[in-house]
Amino acid sequence: YADAKEPMIVTRKDFVDSLISISPAYTQSESHIVSQYLPTNYFSLTTDHESIITSLLELSSSIQSQTAAPSKMITSLIYGPKGTGKTTLAARVAVLGHFTYIKVVTASNMIGLTDFGKIEYIHQVFKDAFSSSHSLIVLDDVHRLVEYVQVGDRVSVSHSLMHALSTLLSYSMSSGSTVMVIGTMTVSHRESFAQPINLNFPTLFTWQHYTPLMNATDINSFLKRSNINRLNGGQFSFPSHLSLSITQLMNALQCACISEGMLMEEEVDKKTSCYLNRLFSQTTLLDCLNSSSAKNEDQPLPSIKSFPL
Numbered sequence: 001y002a003d004a005k006e007p008m009i010v011t012r013k014d015f016v017d018s019l020i021s022i023s024p025a026y027t028q029s030e031s032h033i034v035s036q037y038l039p040t041n042y043f044s045l046t047t048d049h050e051s052i053i054t055s056l057l058e059l060s061s062s063i064q065s066q067t068a069a070p071s072k073m074i075t076s077l078i079y080g081p082k083g084t085g086k087t088t089l090a091a092r093v094a095v096l097g098h099f100t101y102i103k104v105v106t107a108s109n110m111i112g113l114t115d116f117g118k119i120e121y122i123h124q125v126f127k128d129a130f131s132s133s134h135s136l137i138v139l140d141d142v143h144r145l146v147e148y149v150q151v152g153d154r155v156s157v158s159h160s161l162m163h164a165l166s167t168l169l170s171y172s173m174s175s176g177s178t179v180m181v182i183g184t185m186t187v188s189h190r191e192s193f194a195q196p197i198n199l200n201f202p203t204l205f206t207w208q209h210y211t212p213l214m215n216a217t218d219i220n221s222f223l224k225r226s227n228i229n230r231l232n233g234g235q236f237s238f239p240s241h242l243s244l245s246i247t248q249l250m251n252a253l254q255c256a257c258i259s260e261g262m263l264m265e266e267e268v269d270k271k272t273s274c275y276l277n278r279l280f281s282q283t284t285l286l287d288c289l290n291s292s293s294a295k296n297e298d299q300p301l302p303s304i305k306s307f308p309l
């Protein structure tokens with residue numbers, strides 16, 4: 001600024017503007033959570049999913065109502081096959097639970113940090129949570145947080161991060177605050193973490209909630225409620241032996257719509273014809289189902305031949 005022609009003048013407005021632009025370093029607003037982790041069209045997937053939300057909200061209000069001195073922490077693990085809506089459930093609880101502080105810890109929040117940096121970061125999240133009256137910390141895809149890598153039969157994790165997390169999961173401060181921690185993990189990761197060498201990690205969470213795949217009844221109930229089947233006159237019925245994750249179902253529907261030269265959202269919004277019977281009789285849909293299942297070691301789908309056409 002030495003070369004500036006005019007002297008720099010800081011006004012009261014600059015102070016006010018800077019106060020407005022400052023947000024707490026480790027807090028995320030609810031709207032941020034909603035936009036990033038909740039689908040625009042949330043719908044109930046299975047009765048199990050709904051009861052997980054109910055029990056997590058009950059747990060949250062039960063610790064809140066206890067006379068909180070010293071502080072209390074409650075830990076829950078949501079586990080299930082890949083793409084069964086685990087993160088979405090945690091985000092839904094975040095929105096419905098009247099928390100004063102919410103933080104979602106993901107591997108992508110910590111890109112570029114060393115192990116030490118990651119431990120510092122997560123530790124700070126816990127400290128901030130205990131500085132607020134009623135907090136929620138979501139540890140999303142815990143296996144990714146601890147750098148779980150499987151090469152063939154060999155599995156490697158960051159033991160320093162595992163130790164830090166296990167210590168923090170029994171963290172306590174005399175602040176009188178209540179903290180709920182929700183971890184998410186796939187079934188296969190939960191199994192491989194349940195080893196003494198990995199500190200029997202899943203057992204560090206007091207409560208365990210399983211998110212199942214959607215069976216034919218769940219899928220048919222979803223289709224019945226959705227615009228897609230209304231456009232089809234409510235006629236389509238999903239094959240009874242097939243179970244899918246919500247990701248697989250959405251991918252298959254999208255993929256089948258695209259193969260028909262339409263966009264699912266547009267068709268649904270415009271209420272033009274998107275006939276599920278026609279879509280589901282496409283070999284393309286089966287290819288879509290099988291290609292999405294290829295990435296999902298938790299739930300192999302039946303081969304194309306065994307799919308009833």
Ligand SMILES: Nc1ncnc2c1ncn2[C@@H]1O[C@H](COP(=O)(O)OP(=O)(O)OP(=O)(O)O)[C@@H](O)[C@H]1O
Nearest residue numbers: 039041042043045082083084085086087088246247
């Ligand atoms: N109840 C729901 N209603 C509508 N869409 C949903 C619902 N639950 C999940 N989805 C959508 O399904 C996809 C997968 O959901 P989510 O990421 O929550 O699953 P996950 O089990 O955490 O996945 P992963 O195992 O890959 O971490 C997302 O695109 C999400 O928006």
